[in-house]
Amino acid sequence: MEQIPIYHSIAEVFTGRGPKNAKTAREIAAILNCSVRDVTAMVNQERRAGTPICANTGGEHPGYYLPETREQVLAFCASLERREKEIHKTQKALRKALSQLPSAEEFGKRKQPPPSYRP
Numbered sequence: 001m002e003q004i005p006i007y008h009s010i011a012e013v014f015t016g017r018g019p020k021n022a023k024t025a026r027e028i029a030a031i032l033n034c035s036v037r038d039v040t041a042m043v044n045q046e047r048r049a050g051t052p053i054c055a056n057t058g059g060e061h062p063g064y065y066l067p068e069t070r071e072q073v074l075a076f077c078a079s080l081e082r083r084e085k086e087i088h089k090t091q092k093a094l095r096k097a098l099s100q101l102p103s104a105e106e107f108g109k110r111k112q113p114p115p116s117y118r119p
Contacts, residue, residue, distance in 0.1 A: 010042045011051050014066050019056050022063035 013031050015021060023031075025039040032039070043053050043064055054067050054076040067073050 009051070010039070010046050011053065011066060014064075017066045018068040018072070019054075019059075019061045019065050022056055022061040022065040024063040028064065 010028065010032070013028055014023065025036045025043075028039045029036050032042075034042075043055075047053055052067055052073050053064050054072055055064050056062050067076070
């Protein structure tokens, strides 16, 4: 009978370091027998506990990986900072759009946004 490994940390599922050893959330979920959402939560928990888990969203090796170098961690941090700026721009635009929407009471009465509203 094959023994099923028990993982105490999500970092244990990685077989090597660096982006070439990246695993997608779906691959990790299959290994841990959990959902992709669970994987995302576990990765964030591990990161906040001090485990440097990086990620690639595209390219040849998409997925999460343990870094080989400080430069990989710094590059990932820069990527997070760019995403943070884009999220802030989106939030700002949504708040502006919100100011053009009717009040909560009026909103329920309307079937369409007011004519001045342009997303």
